[in-house]
Amino acid sequence: KEKDTQCMETETIQINNKKAAEGGKRGDSVGGDISSNSLHTLAFPSISTADFQFNHEKASDIIVESIDEALNKFKNIRLVMVDLSSGSHILSLVKDKAVKKKLDPLRFFTFAGNITLINTEGNLGCTVIANATNWRLKPGGGGVNAAIFSAGGEALKLATKEQAGTISPGKSLVVPLPSTSPLFKREGITHVIHVLGPNMNPERPNYLKNDYVKGCKILCEAYSSLFESFASVVH
Numbered sequence: 098k099e100k101d102t103q104c105m106e107t108e109t110i111q112i113n114n115k116k117a118a119e120g121g122k123r124g125d126s127v128g129g130d131i132s133s134n135s136l137h138t139l140a141f142p143s144i145s146t147a148d149f150q151f152n153h154e155k156a157s158d159i160i161v162e163s164i165d166e167a168l169n170k171f172k173n174i175r176l177v178m179v180d181l182s183s184g185s186h187i188l189s190l191v192k193d194k195a196v197k198k199k200l201d202p203l204r205f206f207t208f209a210g211n212i213t214l215i216n217t218e219g220n221l222g223c224t225v226i227a228n229a230t231n232w233r234l235k236p237g238g239g240g241v242n243a244a245i246f247s248a249g250g251e252a253l254k255l256a257t258k259e260q261a262g263t264i265s266p267g268k269s270l271v272v273p274l275p276s277t278s279p280l281f282k283r284e285g286i287t288h289v290i291h292v293l294g295p296n297m298n299p300e301r302p303n304y305l306k307n308d309y310v311k312g313c314k315i316l317c318e319a320y321s322s323l324f325e326s327f328a329s330v331v332h
């Protein structure tokens with residue numbers, strides 16, 4: 098099975114290289130015929146591993162473990178981890194570890210591209226996206242948070258404010274997206290789930306001072322909270 102997955106992966110990348118050479122859409126996905134599947138799909142970025150500087154080896158172990166648990170617990174979901182480039186270190190680590198753990202490639206795969214264009218560019222039929230946010234749930238700050246708030250427009254900002262003013266590390270917040278949001282209109286996204294992960298960057302709030310016992314616990318909580326929230330949205 099492992100060998101099949103690897104073959105499929107190589108084939109998909111080759112097809113995408115050909116597409117890229119022809120000026121086609123960006124992205125590399127692994128997972129077979131996506132459009133014919135009736136599973137509910139969540140696209141999520143890697144929480145805490147860029148601006149928040151969380152160790153990638155430790156994060157990738159936690160991500161794969163959390164996905165495995167969620168796929169066993171919730172049978173109607175499909176999870177897609179997204180990062181901007183196929184050269185992403187965290188994406189490659191997760192991809193390799195997912196194959197080793199024999200996660201079902203139809204229910205979990207990685208995708209290289211912009212999460213705010215997940216359906217128009219990726220054609221993933223995704224209804225919910227996750228955001229790696231800041232504790233004030235505010236737009237800006239760079240990274241995926243800035244991209245999602247900018248793509249979601251004023252409607253996402255207001256809807257988020259209506260739900261809460263702050264969020265604590267390890268928690269998630271579901272925000273139903275008003276139909277006026279460009280993310281709803283263009284991508285068909287119905288909910289954004291904000292997630293706050295552990296922070297290992299001394300220049301950001303709630304800095305954990307390299308305490309990975311606490312950090313790993315909070316990252317586990319963040320992913321379980323995200324997947325639980327997603328399952329409750331699509332229940």
Ligand code: AR6
Nearest residue numbers: 142145146147148149211212229231238239240241242244
């Ligand atoms: N599409 C997909 N993935 C993206 C995109 C995008 N448009 N933009 C970035 N990524 P980060 P954190 C990937 O730093 O480490 C913010 O400023 C990126 O390559 O956004 O949890 C918030 O306001 C990386 O793999 O989140 C917080 O203060 C992943 O998204 C703080 O950063 C997460 O990177 C949170 O830091």
